[in-house]
Amino acid sequence: MPPLRKRITTALVGISATAAIAGCSAADTETDSSASPSAASTGATASGSPSRRGPYEDGEYTVDGEYGTRGSSIGVAITLEGDEITAVDVIPHATDKTSRALQRRFADAVPTLVAGRDIDDVRLDRVAGNSHTPAGFNDALEKIKTEASG
Numbered sequence: 001m002p003p004l005r006k007r008i009t010t011a012l013v014g015i016s017a018t019a020a021i022a023g024c025s026a027a028d029t030e031t032d033s034s035a036s037p038s039a040a041s042t043g044a045t046a047s048g049s050p051s052r053r054g055p056y057e058d059g060e061y062t063v064d065g066e067y068g069t070r071g072s073s074i075g076v077a078i079t080l081e082g083d084e085i086t087a088v089d090v091i092p093h094a095t096d097k098t099s100r101a102l103q104r105r106f107a108d109a110v111p112t113l114v115a116g117r118d119i120d121d122v123r124l125d126r127v128a129g130n131s132h133t134p135a136g137f138n139d140a141l142e143k144i145k146t147e148a149s150g
Contacts, residue, residue, distance in 0.1 A: 053120050057149075061078050061079075061144040063075075063144055064140065065136035065137055073093050074133055075091030076136075078144055080148060084118055090107035113127065124137050124138060
């Protein structure tokens with residue numbers, strides 16, 4: 001095998017392995033019908049930089065989290081007590097029938113995944129067949145952390 005072709009093949013194998021480890025695939029879309037909720041805990045924001053760490057002021061916080069390239073968003077209302085999420089409500093904003101149904105499934109699944117957990121330990125990945133909406137939720141969490149650091 002010529003050296004350049006071998007390097008490209010090796011690079012692609014490395015990229016594929018990295019994507020598999022990260023739980024990513026080219027098939028991940030909003031219309032995926034797998035409904036298995038999951039939550040990943042990390043100390044990083046979507047950009048990979050370290051997340052803020054508490055303590056945060058107790059209270060109720062409501063923000064919109066943005067995701068995607070078309071200005072998609074989802075509302076998130078959280079009650080914090082001692083840095084723990086004691087209540088959460090996700091408010092779908094989508095107007096398209098399919099997107100709204102996906103956001104509703106997401107909203108129904110989220111409370112069982114995050115209630116009772118420290119806000120710094122919550123970072124959602126794929127939830128109820130949604131691969132993009134969790135990014136909006138994670139964006140909202142970062143905004144809430146900033147507001148609650150106050």
